[in-house]
Amino acid sequence: MMKELITLEWLKFRKNSVVIVLSALFVGLFPFIILTGKKVFNNVPPPLPSSIVFYEFPTVWDYQGYAGNWLVSFCLGFMMVYMVTSEVSNRTQRQAIINGMTRKEYWFSKLSVLIFMALVATAMYVVSSIVLGVTHTEGYDFEIIWDNNNAIIRFL
């Protein structure tokens, strides 16, 4: 049921230029945008020892989460709004109901996409944080990696 509804949304939007550009931007920028901090914040103000805390376990979870969140709202948030409003302006929402969807199904299909995108973004967050952490932390072990793991839930 949920899989069918996501397939439906995929069929609808896979060739839409707005959706393609926004997802490309998100996928391209999300893992690395935090690295711009290296250029911009050469000297961080006192409470932080140096900009390395951005990339180090366990604090990378917080900073990657913070930076990623902005991208999520700009790219995925806007995309979701677009996916709902464009259906209204193309009158395809109306047509979907005429074609036999119930209103409940229609909104559930949008909700499924939302949940699906949140899960994908979270998976990317986990992977990218681990990669960043591993490449920037000297001497890490499993414990220190998972030290801040409630951040995953917070991000989601």
Added chain:
Amino acid sequence: MEVLQTSHLHKSYGKIKAVNDLNLSIHQGMVFGLLGPNGSGKTTTLGIILGILQFDAGNFTWFENQYGEKHRTRIGAILETPNFYPYLNAIDNLKIVSLIKGVEDTNYDDLLKLVDLHHRKDSKFSSYSLGMKQRLAIAATQIGNPDVLIFDEPTNGLDPQGIAEVRQILKRIADTGKTVIMASHILDEVEKICSHVGIMKNGVLLASGPVGAMLNDKLLGEIGSDDLIALTQALNDMEGVTISAARPKFLECTVDASVSASKINRLLAEKNIFVNHLVLRKQRLEEEFLEITRKQNSVK
């Protein structure tokens, strides 16, 4: 089987009553034409029975409630404009419709050939002309071989060639014995395609029944002569003939079915009036329609 039954449907937009106490009963195999001038509530009615508009009172049942909530997957419908994703091509758009309808083995090529769009199947919907959009919409209604088809002013805004094409397609569909509900303000269209009509005005269903029964037996006559004044007098005296309008070159009148053209000709000739124009024909839906809507106006 009764396909659609509405009872005492009401819907108003503010003070305006768009649909007022509508009772319709549509049986399987009917080609039902919903007639009425612009703003008479046709589209509102279709919107309500398709579940996209809320109504104020009354109720309606599809297929005697056999299919429950999913009845719309058994209906192919276009309402007002063809609505598709402008950035997708014909096939992708039809795929979405079949997924919604839960149909798996749709033959898209055949569907597009039916509406003569096969050569443009890979073009984006936004690049189509209005006629092509309308034809794609008709193709979409055929997906899943639905029991009922609903068309709302299917030839609206098309050029004469487009109208002829769409009409031909509709006729072909109607001939397959499917139930069709069609709203239109073009009487000619309804007369040619439909088996039953309902006439609406200001949200009220004024009359409904088989097309044949809507047309009464009286004939419509056009009688012309060089001396129209004498002709008027002679016709006023004649039994079974009533003059309804005077035209520059002839008089329009309603004639009882018992009166034949030769009888009129003979009676007039006896009075030394010679006709130069004499036509008797069956009343057409258009005249009937105008008469019915006029009656309602005068009641008000």
